Amino acid sequence: xxxxxxxxxxxxxxxxxxxxxxxxxxxxxxxxxxxxxxxxxxxxxxxxxxxxxxxxxxxxxxxxxxxxxxxxxxxxxxxxxxxxxxxxxxxxxxxxxxxxxxxxxxxxxxxxxxxxxxxxxxxxxxxxxxxxxxxxxxxxxxxxxxxxxxxxxxxxxx
Amino acid sequence: xxxxxxxxxxxxxxxxxxxxxxxxxxxxxxxxxxxxxxxxxxxxxxxxxxxxxxxxxxxxxxxxxxxxxxxxxxxxxxxxxxxxxxxxxxxxxxxxxxxxxxxxxxxxxxxxxxxxxxxxxxxxxxxxxxxxxxxxxxxxxxxxxxxxxxxxxxxxxx
DNA sequence: GTCGATTATCTCGATCGTCGAGATAATAGC
DNA sequence: GCTATTATCTCGACGATCGAGATAATCGAC
Numbered sequence: 001x002x003x004x005x006x007x008x009x010x011x012x013x014x015x016x017x018x019x020x021x022x023x024x025x026x027x028x029x030x031x032x033x034x035x036x037x038x039x040x041x042x043x044x045x046x047x048x049x050x051x052x053x054x055x056x057x058x059x060x061x062x063x064x065x066x067x068x069x070x071x072x073x074x075x076x077x078x079x080x081x082x083x084x085x086x087x088x089x090x091x092x093x094x095x096x097x098x099x100x101x102x103x104x105x106x107x108x109x110x111x112x113x114x115x116x117x118x119x120x121x122x123x124x125x126x127x128x129x130x131x132x133x134x135x136x137x138x139x140x141x142x143x144x145x146x147x148x149x150x151x152x153x154x155x156x157x158x
Numbered sequence: 159x160x161x162x163x164x165x166x167x168x169x170x171x172x173x174x175x176x177x178x179x180x181x182x183x184x185x186x187x188x189x190x191x192x193x194x195x196x197x198x199x200x201x202x203x204x205x206x207x208x209x210x211x212x213x214x215x216x217x218x219x220x221x222x223x224x225x226x227x228x229x230x231x232x233x234x235x236x237x238x239x240x241x242x243x244x245x246x247x248x249x250x251x252x253x254x255x256x257x258x259x260x261x262x263x264x265x266x267x268x269x270x271x272x273x274x275x276x277x278x279x280x281x282x283x284x285x286x287x288x289x290x291x292x293x294x295x296x297x298x299x300x301x302x303x304x305x306x307x308x309x310x311x312x313x314x315x316x
Numbered sequence: 317g318t319c320g321a322t323t324a325t326c327t328c329g330a331t332c333g334t335c336g337a338g339a340t341a342a343t344a345g346c
Numbered sequence: 347g348c349t350a351t352t353a354t355c356t357c358g359a360c361g362a363t364c365g366a367g368a369t370a371a372t373c374g375a376c
Contacts, residue, residue, distance in 0.1 A: 005288065006280065008288070008291055008295075009279070009280040009283045009284075009291065010276065010280055011295070012283065012291060012294060012295055012298065013276045013279045013280060015295065015298040015299065015302065016177075016181075016279070016298060017181075018302060019174075019178075019298060019301060019302045019305060020178055020181045020182070022302055022305045022306045022309050023174075023175075023178045023305055023309075024178070024182070025306075025309035026305060026308050026309045028309070029308070029309055029310075029311060033311075037332090037333075039333075039334090058353080058354095059353075059354065059355095060352090060353060060354075068333095068334075068335090069334075069335055069336075070335095070353075070354060070355075071334075071335060071336075071337095071354095071355080071356080071357090072333070072334050072335065073354085073355095074354065074355055074356080075332095075333070075334075076333085076334095079333090094342075094343070094352090094353085095341085095342060095343085095353095096341065096342045096343070096352065096353040096354065097342095097352095097353060097354085098353080098354065098355095116308070116314065117304070117305065117308045118168065118171045119314075120304045120307075120308065120314045121167070121171045121174070121301060121304055121305075122164065122167040122168055122171060123314075124300050124301065124303075124304045125167045125170065125297075125300075126167075128293075128297065130163065130166070132293045132297070133166055133167065133170060135286075135290045135293050135294065136170060136293065136294060136297045137166075137169070137170055137173065139283075139286065139290070139294050140170065140173040140174060140177060141173065142282050142283075143177060143279060143282065144173065144176060144177045144180055145282075146275070146278045146279055146282045147177060147180045147181055147184060147275065147279075148180045148183075149278075150184050150187070150274070150275045150278065151180050151181075151183035151184045151186070151187050152187075153187060153191075156274065156277075156278045156281075195361090195362075197362075197363090216324080216325095217324075217325065217326095218323090218324060218325075226362095226363075226364090227363075227364055227365080228324075228325060228326075228364095229325095229326080229327080229328090229363075229364060229365075229366095230362070230363050230364065231325085231326095232325070232326055232327080233361095233362070233363075234362085234363095237362095252323090252324085252371075252372070253324095253370085253371060253372090254323065254324040254325065254370065254371045254372070255323095255324060255325085255371095256324080256325065256326095
Protein backbone atom coordinates (compact mmCIF):
# COMPACT_ATOMS: atom_id res chain seq x y z
CA UNK A 1 0.00 0.00 0.00
CA UNK A 2 1.27 3.45 -0.86
CA UNK A 3 -1.84 5.37 0.08
CA UNK A 4 0.25 7.43 2.50
CA UNK A 5 2.35 8.68 -0.37
CA UNK A 6 -0.74 9.29 -2.46
CA UNK A 7 -2.29 11.27 0.35
CA UNK A 8 0.87 13.33 0.68
CA UNK A 9 0.77 14.12 -3.02
CA UNK A 10 -2.88 15.12 -2.85
CA UNK A 11 -2.09 17.37 0.06
CA UNK A 12 0.62 19.08 -1.95
CA UNK A 13 -1.82 19.59 -4.81
CA UNK A 14 -4.18 21.26 -2.34
CA UNK A 15 -1.39 23.49 -1.04
CA UNK A 16 -0.70 24.52 -4.61
CA UNK A 17 -4.33 25.46 -5.12
CA UNK A 18 -4.31 27.51 -1.94
CA UNK A 19 -1.16 29.28 -3.10
CA UNK A 20 -2.88 30.04 -6.38
CA UNK A 21 -5.79 31.67 -4.59
CA UNK A 22 -3.51 33.84 -2.50
CA UNK A 23 -1.42 34.84 -5.50
CA UNK A 24 -4.57 35.99 -7.27
CA UNK A 25 -5.44 37.95 -4.15
CA UNK A 26 -2.15 39.86 -4.44
CA UNK A 27 -3.27 41.16 -7.82
CA UNK A 28 -6.71 41.91 -6.45
CA UNK A 29 -5.17 43.91 -3.65
CA UNK A 30 -3.11 45.97 -6.07
CA UNK A 31 -6.30 46.62 -8.01
CA UNK A 32 -8.16 47.72 -4.88
CA UNK A 33 -5.34 50.00 -3.77
CA UNK A 34 -5.26 51.79 -7.10
CA UNK A 35 -8.94 51.80 -8.04
CA UNK A 36 -8.45 49.37 -10.90
CA UNK A 37 -10.16 46.16 -11.95
CA UNK A 38 -8.40 42.84 -12.50
CA UNK A 39 -8.18 43.29 -16.24
CA UNK A 40 -6.49 46.66 -15.83
CA UNK A 41 -3.92 45.08 -13.51
CA UNK A 42 -3.27 42.22 -15.91
CA UNK A 43 -2.77 44.77 -18.66
CA UNK A 44 -0.33 46.83 -16.63
CA UNK A 45 1.61 43.70 -15.74
CA UNK A 46 1.74 42.71 -19.41
CA UNK A 47 2.99 46.18 -20.36
CA UNK A 48 5.56 46.08 -17.57
CA UNK A 49 6.77 42.65 -18.59
CA UNK A 50 7.12 43.79 -22.18
CA UNK A 51 8.99 46.90 -21.07
CA UNK A 52 11.39 44.75 -19.09
CA UNK A 53 12.07 42.80 -22.28
CA UNK A 54 12.71 46.08 -24.05
CA UNK A 55 9.59 45.90 -26.23
CA UNK A 56 6.83 48.48 -26.31
CA UNK A 57 3.48 46.73 -26.48
CA UNK A 58 0.98 47.86 -29.09
CA UNK A 59 -2.74 47.95 -28.44
CA UNK A 60 -3.26 44.83 -30.51
CA UNK A 61 -0.56 42.81 -28.77
CA UNK A 62 -1.92 43.86 -25.40
CA UNK A 63 -5.29 42.52 -26.48
CA UNK A 64 -3.72 39.16 -27.25
CA UNK A 65 -1.89 39.15 -23.93
CA UNK A 66 -5.02 39.73 -21.88
CA UNK A 67 -7.42 38.05 -24.32
CA UNK A 68 -9.70 40.96 -25.18
CA UNK A 69 -11.25 42.09 -28.48
CA UNK A 70 -10.16 45.35 -30.01
CA UNK A 71 -13.22 47.24 -28.78
CA UNK A 72 -12.42 46.23 -25.22
CA UNK A 73 -8.75 47.11 -25.62
CA UNK A 74 -9.70 50.61 -26.71
CA UNK A 75 -11.86 50.99 -23.61
CA UNK A 76 -9.13 49.45 -21.45
CA UNK A 77 -6.44 51.81 -22.72
CA UNK A 78 -8.88 54.72 -22.38
CA UNK A 79 -9.29 53.85 -18.70
CA UNK A 80 -5.56 53.49 -18.07
CA UNK A 81 -4.75 56.66 -20.00
CA UNK A 82 -7.41 58.68 -18.21
CA UNK A 83 -5.81 58.01 -14.82
CA UNK A 84 -2.35 58.59 -16.25
CA UNK A 85 -0.97 55.05 -16.02
CA UNK A 86 -0.17 54.70 -19.72
CA UNK A 87 0.33 56.97 -22.70
CA UNK A 88 -0.63 56.28 -26.32
CA UNK A 89 2.32 56.75 -28.66
CA UNK A 90 1.68 56.50 -32.39
CA UNK A 91 4.33 54.43 -34.13
CA UNK A 92 6.09 56.66 -36.72
CA UNK A 93 7.06 53.57 -38.74
CA UNK A 94 3.50 52.29 -39.05
CA UNK A 95 1.07 55.02 -38.13
CA UNK A 96 -1.81 52.58 -37.70
CA UNK A 97 -0.13 51.14 -34.63
CA UNK A 98 -0.51 52.58 -31.14
CA UNK A 99 2.35 51.94 -28.77
CA UNK A 100 1.74 51.91 -25.02
CA UNK A 101 4.16 53.45 -22.56
CA UNK A 102 3.72 53.23 -18.83
CA UNK A 103 4.12 56.35 -16.75
CA UNK A 104 6.96 56.53 -14.26
CA UNK A 105 4.49 56.59 -11.40
CA UNK A 106 2.68 53.47 -12.54
CA UNK A 107 5.98 51.70 -13.19
CA UNK A 108 7.17 52.56 -9.70
CA UNK A 109 3.92 51.48 -8.05
CA UNK A 110 3.97 48.19 -9.91
CA UNK A 111 7.62 47.54 -9.17
CA UNK A 112 7.03 48.30 -5.52
CA UNK A 113 4.06 45.99 -5.20
CA UNK A 114 5.04 43.03 -7.34
CA UNK A 115 8.78 43.54 -7.07
CA UNK A 116 8.36 43.60 -3.32
CA UNK A 117 6.66 40.25 -3.45
CA UNK A 118 9.42 38.82 -5.64
CA UNK A 119 11.99 40.13 -3.21
CA UNK A 120 10.23 38.58 -0.23
CA UNK A 121 9.82 35.27 -2.02
CA UNK A 122 13.49 35.28 -2.87
CA UNK A 123 14.37 36.09 0.72
CA UNK A 124 12.20 33.25 1.96
CA UNK A 125 14.20 30.91 -0.25
CA UNK A 126 17.53 31.92 1.21
CA UNK A 127 17.41 29.13 3.73
CA UNK A 128 17.17 26.51 0.99
CA UNK A 129 20.17 24.68 -0.36
CA UNK A 130 20.96 24.70 -4.07
CA UNK A 131 19.93 21.04 -4.18
CA UNK A 132 16.58 21.76 -2.57
CA UNK A 133 15.93 24.62 -4.95
CA UNK A 134 16.79 22.37 -7.85
CA UNK A 135 14.14 19.94 -6.65
CA UNK A 136 11.60 22.74 -6.31
CA UNK A 137 12.47 24.02 -9.74
CA UNK A 138 12.09 20.66 -11.38
CA UNK A 139 8.81 20.15 -9.56
CA UNK A 140 7.50 23.54 -10.71
CA UNK A 141 8.38 22.74 -14.30
CA UNK A 142 6.71 19.33 -14.08
CA UNK A 143 3.54 20.72 -12.51
CA UNK A 144 3.38 23.60 -14.97
CA UNK A 145 3.60 21.11 -17.80
CA UNK A 146 0.69 19.09 -16.48
CA UNK A 147 -1.37 22.19 -15.77
CA UNK A 148 -0.64 23.72 -19.15
CA UNK A 149 -1.85 20.59 -20.89
CA UNK A 150 -5.07 20.82 -18.90
CA UNK A 151 -5.54 24.51 -19.66
CA UNK A 152 -5.15 23.71 -23.35
CA UNK A 153 -7.51 20.78 -23.11
CA UNK A 154 -4.94 18.23 -24.22
CA UNK A 155 -5.39 14.68 -23.01
CA UNK A 156 -3.45 13.54 -19.97
CA UNK A 157 -0.54 11.26 -20.71
CA UNK A 158 -1.34 8.15 -18.73
CA UNK B 159 29.19 36.73 -4.68
CA UNK B 160 25.99 34.80 -4.53
CA UNK B 161 24.23 36.50 -7.43
CA UNK B 162 23.98 33.11 -9.08
CA UNK B 163 21.88 31.87 -6.20
CA UNK B 164 19.83 35.06 -6.22
CA UNK B 165 19.22 34.67 -9.94
CA UNK B 166 18.13 31.07 -9.40
CA UNK B 167 15.65 32.20 -6.77
CA UNK B 168 14.27 34.90 -9.02
CA UNK B 169 13.86 32.37 -11.78
CA UNK B 170 11.89 30.11 -9.47
CA UNK B 171 9.66 33.05 -8.56
CA UNK B 172 9.03 33.59 -12.26
CA UNK B 173 8.23 29.92 -12.74
CA UNK B 174 5.73 30.19 -9.92
CA UNK B 175 4.07 33.15 -11.59
CA UNK B 176 3.84 31.26 -14.85
CA UNK B 177 2.30 28.30 -13.06
CA UNK B 178 -0.24 30.64 -11.52
CA UNK B 179 -1.23 31.94 -14.93
CA UNK B 180 -1.73 28.44 -16.28
CA UNK B 181 -3.69 27.38 -13.22
CA UNK B 182 -6.05 30.29 -13.76
CA UNK B 183 -6.36 29.20 -17.36
CA UNK B 184 -7.61 25.79 -16.22
CA UNK B 185 -10.54 27.48 -14.52
CA UNK B 186 -11.09 29.69 -17.54
CA UNK B 187 -11.21 26.63 -19.75
CA UNK B 188 -13.80 24.98 -17.55
CA UNK B 189 -15.82 28.19 -17.78
CA UNK B 190 -15.56 28.27 -21.57
CA UNK B 191 -16.52 24.62 -21.90
CA UNK B 192 -19.67 25.11 -19.83
CA UNK B 193 -20.70 28.59 -20.88
CA UNK B 194 -19.94 30.09 -17.48
CA UNK B 195 -17.94 33.09 -16.32
CA UNK B 196 -15.06 33.01 -13.86
CA UNK B 197 -17.23 33.99 -10.92
CA UNK B 198 -19.64 31.15 -11.63
CA UNK B 199 -16.75 28.69 -11.65
CA UNK B 200 -15.33 30.03 -8.42
CA UNK B 201 -18.78 29.67 -6.90
CA UNK B 202 -19.17 26.09 -8.06
CA UNK B 203 -15.74 25.23 -6.70
CA UNK B 204 -16.63 26.82 -3.38
CA UNK B 205 -19.86 24.82 -3.23
CA UNK B 206 -18.03 21.63 -4.17
CA UNK B 207 -15.36 22.21 -1.55
CA UNK B 208 -18.01 22.79 1.08
CA UNK B 209 -19.88 19.67 0.01
CA UNK B 210 -16.67 17.67 0.35
CA UNK B 211 -16.39 18.96 3.91
CA UNK B 212 -19.97 17.86 4.48
CA UNK B 213 -21.38 21.38 4.77
CA UNK B 214 -24.10 22.84 2.59
CA UNK B 215 -23.21 26.41 1.72
CA UNK B 216 -25.85 29.09 2.19
CA UNK B 217 -26.20 32.03 -0.17
CA UNK B 218 -24.59 34.36 2.32
CA UNK B 219 -21.57 32.15 2.95
CA UNK B 220 -21.09 31.71 -0.76
CA UNK B 221 -21.01 35.48 -1.08
CA UNK B 222 -18.23 35.63 1.49
CA UNK B 223 -16.31 32.88 -0.28
CA UNK B 224 -16.35 34.62 -3.65
CA UNK B 225 -16.48 38.18 -2.26
CA UNK B 226 -19.77 39.37 -3.70
CA UNK B 227 -22.57 41.48 -2.21
CA UNK B 228 -25.94 39.91 -1.60
CA UNK B 229 -27.49 41.41 -4.73
CA UNK B 230 -24.78 39.81 -6.85
CA UNK B 231 -25.12 36.49 -5.06
CA UNK B 232 -28.81 36.42 -5.88
CA UNK B 233 -28.01 37.01 -9.55
CA UNK B 234 -25.19 34.45 -9.41
CA UNK B 235 -27.38 31.73 -7.92
CA UNK B 236 -30.13 32.64 -10.39
CA UNK B 237 -27.68 31.98 -13.23
CA UNK B 238 -26.46 28.70 -11.79
CA UNK B 239 -29.97 27.56 -10.98
CA UNK B 240 -31.28 28.44 -14.43
CA UNK B 241 -28.82 26.08 -16.10
CA UNK B 242 -29.45 23.43 -13.48
CA UNK B 243 -26.07 23.44 -11.75
CA UNK B 244 -27.42 24.23 -8.30
CA UNK B 245 -30.71 24.06 -6.45
CA UNK B 246 -32.00 26.43 -3.78
CA UNK B 247 -33.07 24.57 -0.66
CA UNK B 248 -34.72 26.55 2.09
CA UNK B 249 -33.37 25.63 5.51
CA UNK B 250 -36.24 24.23 7.63
CA UNK B 251 -34.39 25.25 10.80
CA UNK B 252 -34.03 28.87 9.80
CA UNK B 253 -36.32 29.64 6.92
CA UNK B 254 -34.49 32.86 6.05
CA UNK B 255 -31.50 30.84 4.91
CA UNK B 256 -31.14 29.40 1.44
CA UNK B 257 -28.97 26.33 1.15
CA UNK B 258 -27.24 25.51 -2.12
CA UNK B 259 -27.01 21.99 -3.47
CA UNK B 260 -25.09 21.08 -6.58
CA UNK B 261 -26.70 18.88 -9.17
CA UNK B 262 -25.21 15.47 -9.84
CA UNK B 263 -24.29 16.52 -13.36
CA UNK B 264 -22.44 19.62 -12.22
CA UNK B 265 -20.71 17.65 -9.47
CA UNK B 266 -19.57 15.08 -11.99
CA UNK B 267 -18.37 17.66 -14.49
CA UNK B 268 -16.42 19.48 -11.81
CA UNK B 269 -14.91 16.31 -10.43
CA UNK B 270 -13.92 15.22 -13.90
CA UNK B 271 -12.25 18.50 -14.78
CA UNK B 272 -10.57 19.49 -11.53
CA UNK B 273 -10.27 16.01 -10.12
CA UNK B 274 -8.59 14.98 -13.34
CA UNK B 275 -6.04 17.71 -12.88
CA UNK B 276 -5.41 16.67 -9.29
CA UNK B 277 -4.95 13.09 -10.45
CA UNK B 278 -2.48 14.09 -13.15
CA UNK B 279 -0.56 16.29 -10.75
CA UNK B 280 -0.38 13.44 -8.29
CA UNK B 281 0.81 11.10 -11.02
CA UNK B 282 3.50 13.56 -12.05
CA UNK B 283 4.76 13.50 -8.48
CA UNK B 284 5.16 9.76 -8.39
CA UNK B 285 8.77 9.97 -9.46
CA UNK B 286 9.63 12.11 -6.44
CA UNK B 287 11.07 10.68 -3.25
CA UNK B 288 9.38 11.32 0.06
CA UNK B 289 12.30 13.58 0.96
CA UNK B 290 11.91 15.63 -2.20
CA UNK B 291 8.19 15.99 -1.63
CA UNK B 292 8.86 17.10 1.91
CA UNK B 293 11.10 19.85 0.52
CA UNK B 294 8.43 20.88 -1.97
CA UNK B 295 5.81 20.89 0.72
CA UNK B 296 7.84 23.05 3.06
CA UNK B 297 8.63 25.41 0.20
CA UNK B 298 4.94 25.69 -0.74
CA UNK B 299 4.04 26.51 2.83
CA UNK B 300 6.78 29.12 3.08
CA UNK B 301 5.83 30.77 -0.20
CA UNK B 302 2.14 30.72 0.65
CA UNK B 303 2.95 32.44 3.91
CA UNK B 304 4.84 35.23 2.16
CA UNK B 305 2.18 35.61 -0.50
CA UNK B 306 -0.66 35.63 2.00
CA UNK B 307 1.01 38.43 3.94
CA UNK B 308 1.24 40.42 0.72
CA UNK B 309 -2.35 39.76 -0.23
CA UNK B 310 -3.38 41.03 3.21
CA UNK B 311 -1.15 44.05 2.91
CA UNK B 312 0.93 43.14 5.96
CA UNK B 313 4.49 44.45 6.05
CA UNK B 314 7.27 42.14 4.97
CA UNK B 315 9.44 40.86 7.77
CA UNK B 316 12.87 42.17 6.84
C1' DG C 317 -46.46 36.16 24.30
C1' DT C 318 -45.48 40.66 21.99
C1' DC C 319 -42.57 44.02 19.84
C1' DG C 320 -38.37 46.11 18.20
C1' DA C 321 -33.76 44.85 16.57
C1' DT C 322 -31.18 41.87 13.88
C1' DT C 323 -30.27 38.65 10.16
C1' DA C 324 -30.74 36.46 5.41
C1' DT C 325 -32.16 37.03 1.07
C1' DC C 326 -34.33 39.37 -2.69
C1' DT C 327 -35.84 43.42 -5.93
C1' DC C 328 -34.87 47.43 -8.43
C1' DG C 329 -32.31 50.82 -10.91
C1' DA C 330 -27.74 52.38 -12.16
C1' DT C 331 -22.97 51.76 -13.53
C1' DC C 332 -19.23 49.66 -15.84
C1' DG C 333 -16.60 46.09 -18.64
C1' DT C 334 -16.97 43.41 -22.70
C1' DC C 335 -18.35 42.36 -27.22
C1' DG C 336 -19.93 42.21 -32.40
C1' DA C 337 -20.51 44.94 -36.28
C1' DG C 338 -18.96 48.26 -38.83
C1' DA C 339 -16.21 52.76 -39.69
C1' DT C 340 -11.73 54.94 -40.40
C1' DA C 341 -7.13 55.30 -41.61
C1' DA C 342 -2.61 53.51 -42.91
C1' DT C 343 0.17 50.05 -45.21
C1' DA C 344 1.29 46.37 -48.65
C1' DG C 345 0.91 44.01 -53.04
C1' DC C 346 0.20 44.10 -57.75
C1' DG D 347 -3.00 54.04 -58.69
C1' DC D 348 -6.25 50.56 -56.89
C1' DT D 349 -7.58 46.87 -54.03
C1' DA D 350 -6.83 43.90 -50.04
C1' DT D 351 -5.18 43.73 -45.60
C1' DT D 352 -4.05 45.44 -41.03
C1' DA D 353 -4.61 48.30 -36.68
C1' DT D 354 -7.42 50.86 -34.08
C1' DC D 355 -11.58 53.19 -32.94
C1' DT D 356 -16.90 54.18 -32.55
C1' DC D 357 -21.35 52.75 -31.53
C1' DG D 358 -25.07 50.17 -29.53
C1' DA D 359 -26.23 46.19 -26.80
C1' DC D 360 -25.69 42.91 -23.12
C1' DG D 361 -24.44 41.14 -18.77
C1' DA D 362 -22.13 41.21 -14.07
C1' DT D 363 -21.92 43.88 -10.07
C1' DC D 364 -23.40 47.08 -6.75
C1' DG D 365 -25.98 50.33 -3.29
C1' DA D 366 -30.27 51.22 -1.42
C1' DG D 367 -34.09 49.60 0.20
C1' DA D 368 -37.93 45.88 0.64
C1' DT D 369 -39.44 41.51 2.62
C1' DA D 370 -39.59 37.90 5.71
C1' DA D 371 -37.88 35.07 9.57
C1' DT D 372 -35.53 34.79 14.01
C1' DC D 373 -33.85 36.52 18.41
C1' DG D 374 -34.00 39.01 22.85
C1' DA D 375 -35.84 41.86 26.28
C1' DC D 376 -39.57 42.67 28.79
